[in-house]
Amino acid sequence: MLPSRYFVELTQPEIAAQLKKNPLVILPAGSVEQHGPHLPAGTDSFAANTMAHAVAERMDALVIPGTPLGVTPMHMPFEATITLAPDTYMRLVTDACVSTAKHGARYLLILNWHEGNMPSLALVAEALHREHAMTVLTVQACYVAEELYGKSCNGLTHGGEIEALAVLAERPELVHLDRIELPTLRTVTRWIACAAPGAFSRCSPTSARSRRRAGSAAHSTPLRRRAGA
Ligand SMILES: [Zn+2]
Numbered sequence: 001m002l003p004s005r006y007f008v009e010l011t012q013p014e015i016a017a018q019l020k021k022n023p024l025v026i027l028p029a030g031s032v033e034q035h036g037p038h039l040p041a042g043t044d045s046f047a048a049n050t051m052a053h054a055v056a057e058r059m060d061a062l063v064i065p066g067t068p069l070g071v072t073p074m075h076m077p078f079e080a081t082i083t084l085a086p087d088t089y090m091r092l093v094t095d096a097c098v099s100t101a102k103h104g105a106r107y108l109l110i111l112n113w114h115e116g117n118m119p120s121l122a123l124v125a126e127a128l129h130r131e132h133a134m135t136v137l138t139v140q141a142c143y144v145a146e147e148l149y150g151k152s153c154n155g156l157t158h159g160g161e162i163e164a165l166a167v168l169a170e171r172p173e174l175v176h177l178d179r180i181e182l183p184t185l186r187t188v189t190r191w192i193a194c195a196a197p198g199a200f201s202r203c204s205p206t207s208a209r210s211r212r213r214a215g216s217a218a219h220s221t222p223l224r225r226r227a228g229a
Contacts, residue, residue, distance in 0.1 A: 019104035023105050024061040025097075029093070030047060031117065033114075036180070045068040046166065047141070051166075086120045109137050110125065122138070142162070
């Protein structure tokens with residue numbers, strides 16, 4: 001039995017044997033961006049990682065390292081954001097996946113939590129399939145969570161209940177439910193200044209929409225458990 005599902009925690013013989021046994025690898029994709037005063041900047045990456053690990057357990061796969069960073073220029077007005085240019089992101093993800101393909105990985109599951117990564121990941125997936133014979137499935141994990149928990153969590157919103165639950169599942173100490181606040185006029189103005197018309201119709205600027213239902217560590221367990229369902 002593998003001591004870990006994380007590629008970076010395994011030794012060379014363990015990785016070689018696992019890829020031979022099951023050539024399936026999972027790449028979590030998230031971002032580092034502001035999530036208001038109550039959630040950490042790495043919320044999307046924590047969420048993607050949590051779900052990737054849960055799926056890896058169920059599918060006997062390895063979680064490979066990509067980058068915690070994503071493509072998120074829309075959040076750059078806020079200090080907690082670091083964005084990659086799309087070509088940088090695509091190059092980085094492609095190189096990581098091609099490396100594993102050279103070592104025997106044949107199937108790649110990209111588990112993405114951040115909407116801004118979607119166009120880049122679509123191009124990467126196509127190239128990995130065409131040029132490196134990988135079978136690639138990209139899952140928009142945030143939408144899966146929305147499907148499972150949207151009704152009970154007021155939908156999928158930026159910094160909202162579903163994202164809070166995803167962090168509570170693994171890193172509850174990083175969630176500060178007592179700091180949730182409604183967005184101020186200044187916050188909204190900063191947001192709108194860089195937003196394309198209608199781009200954020202699904203988002204609530206920097207805070208969860210409901211303190212009442214923002215969740216608890218206990219509430220988050222089903223999210224983790226059902227991640228691989
Ligand atoms: Zn997020």
